Amino acid sequence: MTEEKIKKIHFSKERVLNALETGSFRKIICGASNTSEKQVERLSLVYSLCGAEVIDISAYKHIYNAAKRGIIAASEIAGLKPDIYPKFNIPAIMKSLNVGDDKHFKKANFNLTRCISCLECVKTCQSGALSKDSGKSTFESEKCYGCARCVEACQQNAVTMVKVDRNAEEDKPDIGKFDALEIHTGNSSIEEVKRFVDFNKNIMEKANFISVSVDSMRFNSAELLEYVNSVINMFKDKIIVQIDGISMRGGTKNSSTVQTIAAAAVLLDAKVNAYIQLSGGTNHLTSDFVNLAGLKISGIGYGTFAKKIILSYIEDFGDDEFKANLHKIVTVAVKLIEK
Ligand code: SF4
Ligand code: SF4
Structure with a gap:
């Protein structure tokens, strides 16, 4: 991958902001501890062709490069076949940072x-x-x-x-390159989050936008509101609050997705000053349930479920077979995020 190619590929911040404002923001979560280059590259390729706004990855140089390779490959494929892949978008690459003990x-x-x-x-x-x-x-x-x-x-x-052991030299987070950042608050107190944000102020300032992931299962409604408002007040620009339901559990059942929707409803009712994006247990039902409930969310992040529906193609296919079946794979994946 040449530097020239990397420079040519740049996401549109305007598109991201527009998607957040209109509720169509879609993020693909490869996993904050997922260090499989093959998975990340292929997920990035497929979901770029589907039109995702963000690819969320672990904070390692080799994983960033894998995501970039996938996005560049998608760009080249869509450039050659624009009629077949009309939804193609260059997604922003978001790196996940950990405040403390986050699962x-x-x-x-x-x-x-x-x-x-x-x-x-x-x-x-x-x-x-x-x-x-x-x-x-x-x-x-x-x-x-x-x-x-x-x-x-x-x-x-x-x-x-x-x-995750980040002690090995080659495993140190590569904070140097990213488009956006996500801060995972895990079980951290608001004081711990504040210390983390203050300590990493210089890094945060380089992000085009910031998402803060909050585990809704920790709190009752009043506590959730207080915590989220305290986090929002740490930033001068409007942030994305990724409200996690049941983390890393995107199954096919209704129950998988209701927690994040219920938590989002609390934040939306209180009119918190942030973009509210769902995650944690999100699946093919999430968008329909949101619409039924009449919630004006900003978007949805898909992790486990987005991977699961195309996992066999990603894992089992060699390069030639993967390329030959790409349109079929994208057809499966796009149904999830075009809702
Ligand atoms: S079930 Fe989950 S935690 Fe266990 S190996 Fe698979 S991805 Fe890892
Ligand atoms: S579930 Fe069975 S195979 Fe897996 S680690 Fe436990 S004993 Fe071993």
């Missing part, structure tokens, strides 16, 4: 002395991190995004969640 920044860890190879964990994994090989489960850490389904599935207590 998005964890990966599974397996204690093989306890494992009895029952394969229950493999059945639950939505990211391809766990697979079956010769009757045993195999684990590819880079594909793990920390959903903890395998922990719940394992009756042998063989799985725990551990914080």
Whole structure:
């Protein structure tokens, strides 16, 4: 990937702001701890062709480059076949930063002395991190995004969640390149968030826009409002509040998505001064439920579900097969985000 190509590819801030104002903002969340270059590159390619406004990634240089490669490939494909991919958009790349103990920044860890190879964990994994090989489960850490389904599935207590290790030199977050930032507040107090924002002021100022992810499951309605308003007051520009329902649980059921919608309703009723974007359990039903409830949200972020509906293509296909089936894959994916 040449520097020249990278420079040519730039998202439109105007389009992002317009999408937020009109409620059509769509973000694809690759995962704050997902370090699979192949997944991120292909997700970025597919969802750029679908018209997503943002690709949300972990804060590593190689993952940023993977997202960029996917976006550039999408741009070239759409340039050659504009009639087939009319929704193509250059998305902004948003890097995820962690204030403290946030569950998005964890990966599974397996204690093989306890494992009895029952394969229950493999059945639950939505990211391809766990697979079956010769009757045993195999684990590819880079594909793990920390959903903890395998922990719940394992009756042998063989799985725990551990914080992503950023100590290795090559794993240090590459804060140098990004279009936008997301701050994951996790279980942090408002004082801890404030300290983080103040400490990283210079980095934040370089972001075209900022999103702050808030876990709605921590609070009752009054507490949620107080916390969100305190966060909003830390920034001079209008921020996106990503209101998380049940994180990393984008299943097919109604119950998957109702938490984030209910939490968003609290914030919208109170007319908080932020763009309210849903996430955490969002799926193919989210948009319809939002419309039924008459909520004027700014947008939706799709993570687990966006990956799940095209995972077999992303994981199983070689490059030639992936390219040959691209239109079919985009047709599946676009149904999710064009609503
Ligand atoms: S189920 Fe979730 S936590 Fe477990 S390996 Fe798969 S992605 Fe990682
Ligand atoms: S569920 Fe637990 S015991 Fe069964 S294969 Fe997975 S780690 Fe091993």
